[in-house]
Amino acid sequence: MRVVRVAVAVMLLSGWAEAQERRPLGVVDMIQLPALSDPQLSPDGSTILFVMDGPDWKANRRVGHVYRIAASGADQVQLTFGERGESSPRWSPDGRRIAFLARRGDDANSQIYVLDADGGEARRVTTHPSAPGDLTWSPDSRLVYFTAANAPSAAAKEKKRLQDDVYAFEETNFEQEHLWVTDLDGKATQMTFGDYSVTDYTLSADGSAIAMTRAPSPLLEHMRFSEVWVMDGSGGNASRLTTNEINESEPIVSPNGRDVLFTADANERFDAYYNDKLFIAPRAGGAARVLLPDVPYQVMNAQWTADGAGIVFVANHGVHTELMQVDVATRRVTALTSGEHSVGAWRMSKAGSHVFTLNTAERPAEVYLMPAGGAMRQVTHVFDDVARTVAVAKQERLTWKGQDGQTVEGLLYYPIGYQPGTRYPLLVFTHGGPAASDTFGFAAEAQVYAGKGYAVLRPNYRGSTGYGDAFLRDMIKGYFKQAHLDVLAGADAVIAKGIADPERLVKKGWSAGGHMTNKLITFTNRFKVASSGAGAANWISMYAQSDHRAFRTPWFGGTPWQANAPIDLYWEHSPLRHVSNVKTPTLFLVGQEDPRVPLPQSVEMYRALKYNGVPTRLWVAPREGHGWSELRHVLFRVQAELEWFDKHLNGRTYAWEVAPGDPPPVPATTSQGRQ
Secondary structure: OOOEEOOOOOOOOOOHHHOOOOEOOOHHHHHHOOEEEEEEEOOOOOEEEEEEEEEEOOOOEEEEEEEEEEOOOOOOEEOOOOOOOEEEEEEOOOOOEEEEEEOOOOOOOOEEEEEEOOOOOOEEOOOOOOOOEEEEEOOOOOEEEEEEEOOOOHHHHHHHHOOOOOOOOOOOOOOOEEEEEEEOOOOEEEOOOOOOEEEEEEEOOOOOEEEEEEEOOOOHHHHHHOEEEEEEOOOOOOEEOOOOOOOEEEEEEOOOOOEEEEEEEEOOOOOEEEEEEEEEEEOOOOOOEEOOOOOOOEEEEEEEOOOOOEEEEEEEOOOOEEEEEEEOOOOOEEEOOOOOEEEEEEEEOOOOOEEEEEEEOOOOOEEEEEOOOOOOEEOOOOOHHHHHHEOOOOEEEEEEEOOOOOEEEEEEEOOOOOOOOOOEEEEEEEOOOOOOOOOOOOOHHHHHHHHOOOEEEEEEOOOOOOOOHHHHHHHOOOOOOOHHHHHHHHHHHHHHOOOEEEEEEEEEEEOHHHHHHHHHHHHOOOEEEEEEEOOOOOHHHHHHHOOOOOOHHHHHOOOOOOOOOOHHHHHHOOHHHHHHHOOOOEEEEEEOOOOOOOHHHHHHHHHHHHHOOOOEEEEEEOOOOOOOOOHHHHHHHHHHHHHHHHHHHHOOOOOOOOOOOOOOOOOOOOOOOOO
């Protein structure tokens, strides 16, 4: 392993440095953009580690490496160069070493490697039979804690070899995940045992206690049965602190050892389906309490201050996210940041310094540092050339009234080269979740559409997080009550501004965004063309097909198979119920292995439109799950949508881009074209 000093970390956008004029972002450009994540501040506060990934077209995936940069922003250095990449860099508390995850040489899976902070060759520490994850150093820098799945038994391996491998669904087709610890010589010791999985954990500052969440299995289906536990740092005296059917996360023991902080999407009674909130439970036992029960934002993660008097957290305020701090005794909340941005990957040091990524409308996320009590400042400058050479769409917060008078907001991207008085096609691009929100940021795919002459609206419709519990819970006992009406009202607001052409409305989205597409094409013919990615057709059949039901039960007030099941409500809110109304040419896309919104949901919509004579296509990506990640699949998906929109909205042929190094595309004939 060598250490190479670089002036600019990565310039994957070939040719941009030589560009004389700013130009719009292309599809290949979008994929070529690097991404920064997981910043880690050194114990002395002088240096930051982070991961930067980029596309490896030969491997057909993104590959990340560990970088180091001075807190001043000087001396950016790439530390790792493995062919398969590296992740999860963690400073030892003495600042002398860096642990990270990588798969190298003959490793069967990722292992823990350790590198001297000054550079040199990394050394593999573990040879674990399954991939370690969630690394944490002990306070004395001698041990590394991690989670890993149990190894299959010898009998299970033999059955697999013989293909005598019939399994009981959701009973034997997984291995439980437990907590381990290893010394730097690779001697690993298992710390938790039993028929459960450790889904999250943190080590107390002095190493004397470990807080964790345990679930019956690692399956998403069982996350609602997770509970908060705490045990001694040696693994003894484990005790359970919660008993409910809520998915708790991020448990952290207080500095004085008396309390455990965690977050959960619940209210003070532990009813499900609320904006995530802060909870504190006495370590000795007793009821957990909500620290801020009525705030109109979502808590996304949290950490005790070093003195235990306060808690710092990231708050989702709808179209922006901020760092905030609450005084535990008085419950007084102070905003630490404010702006049109998104805070991500946040960590706080013992000294109270904050390191995080900040995504803005002008550039993708860069690493920032904010000393305790000081102002935040940008550390990395990976995207300086992008800022100089890319024509970036203007982005603004837009508010409008829903049908019932509720204020709704979203983000509006103006088309590149926008001319006041000219009306443009409007792409209404709805987020997934639906318990999520679109926030200020570069949003590369929206930038691609803006570069091709579209205005883009990303609405935070009813059911989004960051706007209070009533706004989120509008979907309780009926998914499509106000959500789709909010989206249509948002499109009307852009039309009223004189920007959007009401005759050229386009709809797209993925997951819950796909559900929204399926609903809107059955509800209205105002959209001239649409694309639905991994969208639901039939809530009844999807309830059992999907690996996730926790949200869907409150949406419809019960299960489809209980006595007196609310089947009529399930069916009435299913897009398939009204699919005979569809006239909009619609493209469907889905991963062949999608566990969340499985392939049959898209098949049902596709076959309905096909039978009714509505122009449609269904594209299925092999090997992909709920989101497409293989580079060539992403390249295809974005362009298949652009081509579909061009054909049915503008009546023109789309010119396909190719991956770097590929030959130019061969013009398609009428019979062989993508149609």
